[in-house]
Amino acid sequence: MSTGENSVTRVSFDSTKKPLEELLKQARAGTLQLPDFQRSWVWRDDSLRAILASVSRSFPVGTLMTLQTGGDVNFKPRPIEGTPTNAGTIAPDALVLDGQQRITSLYQLTMRQEVVVTRDVKKQPISRWYYIDMKAALDPQVDREAAIIGVREDRTELRGFEVVRDLSTQEREFEQCMFPTNKIFDSDQWQMGFANHWKFDQEKMTLWFAFANELLAAFRQYQMPVIALDRSTSREAVCLVFEKVNTGGEKLDAFELLTAIYAASEFDLRTDWRGGGEAGDGRAKRIASGIPFPKNALTQLQATDFLQAVSLLYSLERRRSHRGSSEPPAVTAKRDDLLRIPLDRYKELAPRIEAGFVAAGRLLFSQHVYGVKDLPYQSQLVPFAVIFADLAADADKHDVKQKLLRWWWCGVFGELYGSAIESRFARDVQEVPAWVNGGEEPSTIRDATFRSERLDTMTSRLSAAYKGVHVLLMQAGAKDFRTGQAFSHMVYFGENVDIHHVFPRAWCEANKIKRSAYDNIINKTPLFYKSNRTIGGSAPSTYLGRLLKEKAIDSVAEQDAVISTHGINPKLLRMDNFDAFCAERREELLKLIEGATGKAAYRGEAAPTEDAPLGLAESDEDQEDEIVEDAGELAANDLESA
Incomplete structure (x- = not known):
């Protein structure tokens, strides 16, 4: 017996060899089965002939890994495909964690008396x-x-x-x-x-x-190597084992594992999440439909996001119930802790978390986070939902919402949800409600800093802060250059709004402006798709005249007012003064960020941190602009020569 232990994982196992015939007979008898979440048997004809050939020559065909039943991890079992019907009535002694395809293939080829x-x-x-x-x-x-x-x-x-x-x-x-x-x-x-x-x-x-x-x-005489995990193996160890050994198959995450654990108590977590049949819509669809627009910020919520939120609320309430204890339980959303959520507590907390996600999504929607592509951090939705669930009706108060939004924007512009997020989850779900109720500012607000030069390196949607500026501009009342329309949700989804260059790339390159200077958020702003096509690759002084000819905006004065809604000085555009434009726009964007976070931006010098190496076409509209600007340049030349 070999044992590996630390405070996080525990693995107890035997490494041995067992006769293939014995293993196949165990499968037939039902004492060796599969965890219910294992995918179906899928091997092809050529693979079947290959494994028969290998065994017939006593070649190795891999190791079988099994888990002894009756331990902390109680998966619902499923008979190996092709075994007799009565195999499913037997309580198995062990479950196959790795090697399902091989053992199923060999059983069907050598023992099953059917095609x-x-x-x-x-x-x-x-x-x-x-x-x-x-x-x-x-x-x-x-x-x-x-x-x-x-x-x-x-x-x-x-x-x-x-x-x-x-x-x-x-x-x-x-x-x-x-x-x-x-x-x-x-x-x-x-x-x-x-x-x-x-x-x-x-x-x-x-x-x-x-x-x-x-x-x-x-x-x-064939002896198959078997690693037999003892029933004392911890939940996280089992989860880690699946991630390591299942690289050739579908990813088995905590949701799949917890699905199998709950199935042992006759609860179908997969149907609860995805819906279907008599169950109707699952939680995923109900959450996404909480905002009645396609591709909204809640449409890509994952099952593991939901489980993390449930785990955070469950562990938060457990910790509060141990208030005064010398060692209260931790607030956590780590993988192994997801597997420890009791089914009765899941059933109790899941509706609250579902409502929390919808409430968080709706608040962000009101702030112009319309589409999932504009959501700075998917991960930040997790603690946001928990905070809403915890605060309950108090979260509807205006002053509370303002605090929640300030916390949200500090996370975005502090770029704090890109890594090491589980520990921040735990801090935020404790500190934000406490702050709302008169406590200290949460560490996410204290930790958030934004440096002026960061604007120079925000080049694509790889940056949460890049998407954050886009949202703040729409929220501040920016209007489309061509139509003068504000970016309401109806306009956003109907006009294919995206972030585009103010000084077009073709013009910048023709005027020897470095990409590092023109290809960042300072020189970008939200526009309709059609407006960007009309702009093309011309100088601002040229395309502004072209936009006026479309007669959606009546005068130069009205056009100047529209341009000003983007934090842009229209005079500098009409002068094609790129450097002065960048200097003024930088300050306007910093004011927006400072207003959202409630914290002053740092304007000193520091080494920049780039989203991605320039030259890798990391801008979202790069490929589109290559076509649009070339077409626009031709159109501009045609107009000027007409």
Whole structure:
């Protein structure tokens, strides 16, 4: 027995070898099963023949990892596919954590007495009976895999429309010396039939004994390495094991594991989240529909986000119930702690968290965070939902909302939710409600700093602060250059609003302006898609005249007023004065950020931190602008020469 332990994980296991036949018999009996969340068996015909060939030559086919049942992690079991129906009525002794595809394949190939339903190389479903060509298998000049064939459900093999092999009766199997793989561990009756068919012919009996001694013995003597995790293995260790061993399959996260744990108590977490059938809409859809617009900020919420929020609220209330204790339990949203949420507490807290996400999303929507692409940090929604759930009706008060928004913007412009977020989750869900109720400012507000030069390196949506400036401009009343319309939610979704260059890239490059100077948030602003196409690649002094000709804005004075809503001095645009424009716009953006965070921006000098190396086309509108600006330049030339 080997044991590895620390304060976080605990793994107890045996590393040994077990006869393949014993493992397959355990699967048939139901004492070896799968956790219910394991994906279905999916191996193709070529993979099946390959594993048979490997075992027949005593080659390694990988290690099986199992978990002893009856411990802290109580997964709902599921029989291995193809095993008898009564296998599902047995309480298993162990569950297969890794090696499901191999053990299922070998069971269906060697023990199941029914046709194998698999897929061909084109992933089309096919049904096959598998055989070993006895003579070819013993021929050292023949590749072992080539000696293993699969025939159709009627036990024939076609070439075009011609039957080239017919194994539809046992006599035909004997005649062609084709041994069915599902007799490998139970060959006595087939052997007697083979001997009787050939009347104990010496040559055929020699063939049989050579085949049995080399091929069948390889299967019967095959020892499969097994790592058997003891029932005392901790939940986090099991979660880590799945992440490490399941790299070739679907990702199994805490949601999938908790789904299997709750399933043991007859609760379907997957349906609770995703909905379907008689259950109707799940929590995911109900949360997303809390804002009645497509692609809103709640539409990409993940199941693990929801579980983290439940875990935070659960552990927060546990900690409060231990107030005065020398060691109260921690507030946490770590992976292993998600697996510890009791089902009864999940059922109690989930509706509150659901309402919390909707409330947080609606508040952000009111602040012009309309679409998911404009959400600075998906992760910050998690503590936001918990805070709303914890504050309950108090969160509807105006002064409370103002505090919550200040906390939100400090997280965004302090860029505090990009890494090490679990510890910040825990602090914020404790500190923000306490602050609302008269306590100290939360550490997220204290920690937030914004430096002026950061604006120079905010080049794309990779930056939460970049998206934050975009939202603040819309919130401050910015209007579209071409139409003069403010960016209401109706306009936003109907006009394909995005962030675009003020001084177009084509013009900047033609005037030898460095990319580091023109390709940042200072030189970008929200605009309609059509407005950006009209602007093209022309100088501001040129495209402003072109925009006026569209007659949506009546005068130069009105146009100047529209431009000013973006924190831009229109005179500097009409003069094509890029440097002066950047200097003034920088200050205007800093004022917006200071207003949102309630903290002064730092205007001293410091080394910048870039979102991504310039030159990698990291701007969101780069590719679009290459087309739009070239087209716009041509249009501008046409207008000027007309």
